[in-house]
Amino acid sequence: MKLLNLIIEENRENGKETSRKAVDDHKVSSDGASSNYSGINESFMAVTAELAGMSSSGELVDLSSAYINFLLGKERAGIEQTVLSNTFAAGNFAPGMYRKFLSLVTERDVYIQVFLSFAPEIQQEFYRRKMSADVVSEVKRMETIAMGKSGGRKLLRHGDSL
DSSP: OHHHHHHHHHHHHTTOOOOHHHHHTTOSOHHHHHHHHHHHHHHHHHHHHHHHHTOOOHHHHHHHHHHHHHHHHHHHHHHHHHHHHHHHHHTSOOTTHHHHHHHHHHHHHHHHHHHHHHSOHHHHHHHHHHTTSHHHHHHHHHHHHHHTOOTTOOOOOTTOOO
16 A cells, blocks of 8 residues: 555656546546546556566466456546547547547457456456446447447437437
8 A cells, every 4th residue: 555655646746646526527638637547557557567577476477467457458448438428528529539439449458358368267257247237338339329420420419319
């Protein structure tokens, strides 16, 4: 826990901390918020990877590899959510955002596949159970809508029907 506190403190000193309230109140741009959280996550993952490299235990290395890839996949999903939130709010993709969206989906899927290849069976089963939730199905539906709409074509807005 001390190490995590050091990472957070270092990010504060470097001006990378954004309060959750500022994000919720839309006082910070989505790029600023994503950048802030990505910086903290990258620092945390670098420490986790370093600790795994110090171990001579194959099991610990596998668990660490699973964890790091899960975090990387989760981070890509978070950035994707920001891109899609902005896209659906605007009704279309901003320039360059469709390509970014597709890259994020691909990266997320690859990281999750690597996570699953290293994770013990019990973690794989837990992951699959959580990913079968209705809310995940809704996210997949919105991704499908977004993948079918690019090049400035209008997206469905909240309340529109398919």
